[in-house]
Amino acid sequence: QLQLVESGGGLVQPGGSLRLSCAASGFNLNYYTIGWFRQAPGKEREGVACIAYSGSMTKYADSVRARFTISRDNAKNTVYLRMNSLKPEDTAVYYCAGARYSGSLYCSPDKYNTWGQGTQVTVSS
8 A cells, every 4th residue: 555654743933944754655765756745724735845756856836945955765765855944834734745757847736646644834933
């Protein structure tokens, strides 16, 4: 059974940092593009950062570029999202999702078909 499990969310003050982890089980991440997405109350789910199977290509939303970094360790079957300089508007449930690599890197939720359960990130003083 293909499964993704997120961890690392929590409450952090503005300007703080968190690292989210996305661990895969039941399949080998080596052949998958992985994306981090987020959904705030009353808003649509949006792509935050995505990484190709090899790690050679990444994409970021404009709102997080230069603050967030996506990386992967295929040996550990895990993808990470390092979030620095967090802002209150980063508050959301963060999901990781996977898709078999198709030759192009997409960072739109409709391109992904295996999803984790989500982890809450709250940025507040």
